[in-house]
Amino acid sequence: MNRLLTGAALGVLLATAGCASQSPVRDAPAATVEIATPASDATVAVDAAPADAATLPAAPADVATATADAAASPDANVNAGAAATVDADSSAAPTGDDDFAAIYGTDATAGADSADGFAALDPWEPMNRRVHAFNTAIDHGFMRPLARAYVKVLPGPVRTGVSNFFDNLAAPLAFGNLLLQGRPRESVETLGRFLVNTVVGLGGLFDPATKALKMHRHGADFGRTLARWGWHESRYLELPFLGPRTVRDAVGAVGDISMAPMTYVEHDRTRLSLEALWLIDVRSGLLSLDDLRETAPDEYVLTRDAWLARRRYLVGADRSARDEGNEALPAYLLEDEPDTKPETQPQP
Numbered sequence: 001m002n003r004l005l006t007g008a009a010l011g012v013l014l015a016t017a018g019c020a021s022q023s024p025v026r027d028a029p030a031a032t033v034e035i036a037t038p039a040s041d042a043t044v045a046v047d048a049a050p051a052d053a054a055t056l057p058a059a060p061a062d063v064a065t066a067t068a069d070a071a072a073s074p075d076a077n078v079n080a081g082a083a084a085t086v087d088a089d090s091s092a093a094p095t096g097d098d099d100f101a102a103i104y105g106t107d108a109t110a111g112a113d114s115a116d117g118f119a120a121l122d123p124w125e126p127m128n129r130r131v132h133a134f135n136t137a138i139d140h141g142f143m144r145p146l147a148r149a150y151v152k153v154l155p156g157p158v159r160t161g162v163s164n165f166f167d168n169l170a171a172p173l174a175f176g177n178l179l180l181q182g183r184p185r186e187s188v189e190t191l192g193r194f195l196v197n198t199v200v201g202l203g204g205l206f207d208p209a210t211k212a213l214k215m216h217r218h219g220a221d222f223g224r225t226l227a228r229w230g231w232h233e234s235r236y237l238e239l240p241f242l243g244p245r246t247v248r249d250a251v252g253a254v255g256d257i258s259m260a261p262m263t264y265v266e267h268d269r270t271r272l273s274l275e276a277l278w279l280i281d282v283r284s285g286l287l288s289l290d291d292l293r294e295t296a297p298d299e300y301v302l303t304r305d306a307w308l309a310r311r312r313y314l315v316g317a318d319r320s321a322r323d324e325g326n327e328a329l330p331a332y333l334l335e336d337e338p339d340t341k342p343e344t345q346p347q348p
Contacts, residue, residue, distance in 0.1 A: 147283040161205040168204025177220035223252030244307040
């Protein structure tokens with residue numbers, strides 16, 4: 001009975017995730033350049049046109065000369081240079097398309113084709129929508145209030161330590177799946193991360209393997225292992241309490257449960273407490289996505305497509321020969337929030 005309750009609580013969180021856990025993405029600030037142009041330079045006085053429109057004379061020569069001079073003036077050169085600078089800065093700055101490609105491994109301009117492909121993987125959409133509505137109602141009434149209270153009560157460093165602890169606790173599961181996928185280098189690095197963070201990082205509360213030793217984090221689960229063995233695509237399926245899945249990943253979840261370290265904690269109260277804390281911690285990391293979900297034209301489609309896109313990207317990364325940690329994001333997406341305070345202008 002306790003394991004049934006635990007599975008139900010686990011599903012409440014996964015139903016709200018929409019996609020695999022990831023860091024919130026911040027769009028880079030747009031580059032803006034203000035160019036002040038005197039009004040006198042932008043206008044040229046011309047004599048009033050004759051009343052007879054049918055016999056309009058040619059434009060005076062001095063007007064044509066003034067136009068040519070204005071085009072060749074230093075101000076015009078400055079304006080043209082500034083415009084070129086704006087174009088160059090805009091092309092150099094990371095955009096939303098860059099963010100999409102960094103996370104999902106594909107160009108955002110191909111979104112329409114991807115959406116059609118995801119819809120084809122959802123032949124059970126009417127049933128999935130009803131289950132999704134059920135899961136969303138449970139999340140709004142139970143998990144989201146708990147996550148908000150968790151963020152409000154515990155300071156940031158404590159929450160980071162909790163997240164590090166559970167991330168380290170999942171390393172043995174990733175290690176086993178990496179071996180099954182035939183990736184010895186990644187499996188050895190994952191095992192090394194686990195040993196370093198467990199011993200030096202005080203049971204995983206700190207992450208010296210990443211900060212000091214620059215060891216990559218490799219996530220893996222049995223659903224991705226089945227994809228590595230050839231089960232590349234599968235039908236989308238949303239389960240009560242368990243949330244977004246595919247048929248392949250639902251089968252893989254059975255294997256993950258048998259390998260998860262918390263499964264072997266024999267003391268029921270301790271195991272349930274750890275699982276509840278893990279659920280709340282992961283849900284708190286998804287609070288920043290709530291506004292996006294609530295303002296989406298179709299929240300079900302957003303959840304489905306984002307989850308399938310993320311899984312497809314991770315499966316592709318597992319097959320990459322140059323995988324250096326498929327959970328990592330580009331450096332500009334990991335920077336701190338930009339300082340919004342206006343710069344102090346030097347006094348003349």
